[in-house]
Amino acid sequence: MATVREAAFELLREHGMTTMFGNPGSTELPMLAEFPDDFRYVLGLQEAVVVGMADGFAQASGRTTAVNLHTAPGVGNAMGAIFNAQANKAPLLITAGQQVRAQVTMQANLTNRDAARVPHPFVKWSYEVPRAEDVPLALAHGAHLAALPPRGPVFVSIPMDDWGVEVDESEAGHAIARRVSGRAAADPADVAQLAERLGAASNPALVAGPDVDASGAWEAAIALAERQRLPVWASPAPGGGRLGFPEGHPNFRGTLPPAIGPLGQMLEGHDFVLVAGSSIFPYYPYIPGPLLPEGAELVAITSDPDEAARAPMGDAFVADVKLTLEALLDAVPESDRQPPEPLPPPEPPPEADPISPSTVHAALGELLPDDGIVVLESPSSTMALRNQLRLSRPGSYYFGAGGGLGFGLSAAVGVQLAQPDRPVVCVIGEGSAQYAISALWTAVAYRVPVTFLVIRNEEYAILKWFADAESVEGAPGLDLPALDTAAIASGYGVESRKAGGLEELRETLSASLGAEAPRLVEVGVAPGMHLF
Numbered sequence: 001m002a003t004v005r006e007a008a009f010e011l012l013r014e015h016g017m018t019t020m021f022g023n024p025g026s027t028e029l030p031m032l033a034e035f036p037d038d039f040r041y042v043l044g045l046q047e048a049v050v051v052g053m054a055d056g057f058a059q060a061s062g063r064t065t066a067v068n069l070h071t072a073p074g075v076g077n078a079m080g081a082i083f084n085a086q087a088n089k090a091p092l093l094i095t096a097g098q099q100v101r102a103q104v105t106m107q108a109n110l111t112n113r114d115a116a117r118v119p120h121p122f123v124k125w126s127y128e129v130p131r132a133e134d135v136p137l138a139l140a141h142g143a144h145l146a147a148l149p150p151r152g153p154v155f156v157s158i159p160m161d162d163w164g165v166e167v168d169e170s171e172a173g174h175a176i177a178r179r180v181s182g183r184a185a186a187d188p189a190d191v192a193q194l195a196e197r198l199g200a201a202s203n204p205a206l207v208a209g210p211d212v213d214a215s216g217a218w219e220a221a222i223a224l225a226e227r228q229r230l231p232v233w234a235s236p237a238p239g240g241g242r243l244g245f246p247e248g249h250p251n252f253r254g255t256l257p258p259a260i261g262p263l264g265q266m267l268e269g270h271d272f273v274l275v276a277g278s279s280i281f282p283y284y285p286y287i288p289g290p291l292l293p294e295g296a297e298l299v300a301i302t303s304d305p306d307e308a309a310r311a312p313m314g315d316a317f318v319a320d321v322k323l324t325l326e327a328l329l330d331a332v333p334e335s336d337r338q339p340p341e342p343l344p345p346p347e348p349p350p351e352a353d354p355i356s357p358s359t360v361h362a363a364l365g366e367l368l369p370d371d372g373i374v375v376l377e378s379p380s381s382t383m384a385l386r387n388q389l390r391l392s393r394p395g396s397y398y399f400g401a402g403g404g405l406g407f408g409l410s411a412a413v414g415v416q417l418a419q420p421d422r423p424v425v426c427v428i429g430e431g432s433a434q435y436a437i438s439a440l441w442t443a444v445a446y447r448v449p450v451t452f453l454v455i456r457n458e459e460y461a462i463l464k465w466f467a468d469a470e471s472v473e474g475a476p477g478l479d480l481p482a483l484d485t486a487a488i489a490s491g492y493g494v495e496s497r498k499a500g501g502l503e504e505l506r507e508t509l510s511a512s513l514g515a516e517a518p519r520l521v522e523v524g525v526a527p528g529m530h531l532f
């Protein structure tokens with residue numbers, strides 16, 4: 001006879017989920033007893049950090065990832081990060097402990113009296129097992145659902161006395177062995193019609209979104225753009241958490257702006273817009289205007305039925321992005337349209353003292369190896385980084401699509417754990433860094449060699465920009481004087497340096513990029529918003 005714990009770990013093993021991110025409490029210790037040698041437990045010191053690290057790991061590995069949280073307060077701490085994981089479509093199987101069954105009704109200490117309701121709006125499925133014997137099947141249900149499109153977090157609450165209960169091995173064996181797959185290509189008739197519409201357009205464009213990267217569709221997107229001579233835009237920066245097209249490719253035109261009017265204007269001149277793997281569109285500031293240029297048509301390919309249904313314009317196919325782009329590629333001929341004009345090289349950053357964030361990003365662009373990965377959370381210089389770098393490999397860019405700060409620092413640790421052979425740089429504002437600062441401890445404890453590049457402008461610059469845009473005067477709480485992130489990082493054991501100017505920045509950055517342990521470089525920059 002096997003116990004619930006043995007069956008549960010066998011199930012995780014079968015799903016390739018042998019890395020678990022967690023922060024334990026008394027209600028989780030029975031699960032962690034006799035922790036198997038072939039599993040790796042990654043300790044985070046606060047639950048938002050635990051989920052953020054798992055989010056980065058799940059996205060960069062492409063695998064559903066196990067997370068274990070402490071009952072009600074632990075799940076409560078994690079809520080913002082679970083919201084982010086849902087926006088990032090990160091497949092997470094989140095479990096949390098619960099009081100022993102005999103003490104739930106009397107609400108003994110640490111009972112989560114409505115465990116499944118707590119994370120409900122931010123997960124695909126939220127459940128508390130009715131019987132101990134159901135734990136393996138509930139975990140299987142959650143793991144399959146997290147991995148099916150649209151991918152995302154699921155939650156299972158498990159009373160702490162369940163782990164030692166014996167299960168029927170034959171039943172558990174079925175739950176453990178089941179495979180469920182959900183990559184569906186579009187109807188061939190829809191693909192043929194799409195190919196015709198694309199072929200008939202006089203000036204079509206492609207918009208590549210995060211799911212091109214997540215579904216492994218880079219090659220198909222490049223081949224389609226080349227065969228059909230399509231100019232390619234990246235979906236708007238704030239909501240588009242990953243890159244779907246090489247920024248150094250001659251067909252690449254840049255990043256769409258995240259507001260209705262400007263985005264519609266940017267597409268001016270195109271009569272057909274094919275959107276692959278993005279919502280339509282991740283707008284943020286409300287700047288009204290026409291959704292599309294007069295007479296233009298739009299067709300989206302998305303694996304997310306909700307994205308397809310809620311789009312304010314155009315048609316949509318709910319289908320796997322990679323399989324559908326490949327089918328479309330087979331259905332279109334070589335076009336004789338004029339190839340798009342390549343973008344000019346990045347504009348040299350303006351001279352400033354202190355240096356501008358653009359100068360920092362330009363230096364990073366020079367030093368980052370081709371296989372380098374950027375995890376970005378520097379709100380007022382997001383566009384400056386996108387305009388200074390030309391990231392051109394799959395899986396090179398992660399940005400919190402949900403907009404909740406705390407993603408950057410923690411996700412960078414998870415991304416590096418999933419991609420140990422690629423250099424990872426976390427470019428982060430000194431304000432943003434504080435939301436997940438204890439991820440630095442995990443980076444040190446597990447020797448995760450991320451380079452943390454802290455952009456110090458002594459303010460919440462993006463909020464000052466928004467205050468202006470929203471005609472808000474006199475708002476308090478927008479300055480951050482004397483926040484010494486390098487000193488804090490040293491306290492966590494990270495080797496940290498303050499770079500005084502460009503030369504010192506280059507030197508410390510290049511030393512950090514080759515290091516085998518985490519390093520932090522803090523650089524003082526000019527305040528304000530920076531776009532180029």
Ligand SMILES: Cc1ncc(C[n+]2csc(CCOP(=O)(O)OP(=O)(O)O)c2C)c(N)n1
Nearest residue numbers: 379380404405429430431432459460461462
């Ligand atoms: C969890 C969370 N809390 C608050 C905010 C609001 N917010 C957005 S940007 C920002 C300031 C970030 O400061 P910093 O990292 O220094 O970047 P800067 O704006 O100076 O570039 C804040 C507080 C948020 N996005 N997420």
